[in-house]
Amino acid sequence: MADFRKLRVWQVAQEIAIDAHRVTARMRGLRTAALCDQLTRAAMSVPTNIVEGSAHASPREFARYLQYALASVSELEGHAQLARDLEMMTEQGFTAFLARIVDVRKMLHGLLKKVKARTRNG
Numbered sequence: 001m002a003d004f005r006k007l008r009v010w011q012v013a014q015e016i017a018i019d020a021h022r023v024t025a026r027m028r029g030l031r032t033a034a035l036c037d038q039l040t041r042a043a044m045s046v047p048t049n050i051v052e053g054s055a056h057a058s059p060r061e062f063a064r065y066l067q068y069a070l071a072s073v074s075e076l077e078g079h080a081q082l083a084r085d086l087e088m089m090t091e092q093g094f095t096a097f098l099a100r101i102v103d104v105r106k107m108l109h110g111l112l113k114k115v116k117a118r119t120r121n122g
Contacts, residue, residue: 004054007111009104010047013050019100020044020076042073042079043072045069053069066111069108080101
């Protein structure tokens with residue numbers, strides 16, 4: 001399919017995954033361990049699914065992995081919301097993080113629409 005490094009959605013998703021690691025590194029204590037783990041796993045899953053999907057020759061397979069990335073970005077949003085509600089993230093940090101999550105979701109929907117159109121037309 002495509003070189004994933006050239007996809008803007010992958011670039012932003014990769015930045016979010018890096019940010020998630022930085023955010024969770026500041027969350028200390030046993031009560032935060034499970035949430036930190038889930039938040040970072042969801043964040044890493046988004047760019048990873050884009051990479052894995054782009055390795056497939058079939059647009060249909062690429063679309064399937066983009067769906068997985070969409071599910072992971074939704075999961076990430078839920079974990080970030082919980083971290084904010086538990087006061088493990090500041091409101092300002094959450095707002096900035098959420099804005100980037102929403103951007104990735106929009107980009108994924110746009111890319112998925114293009115890939116599905118290729119599937120129908122090709």
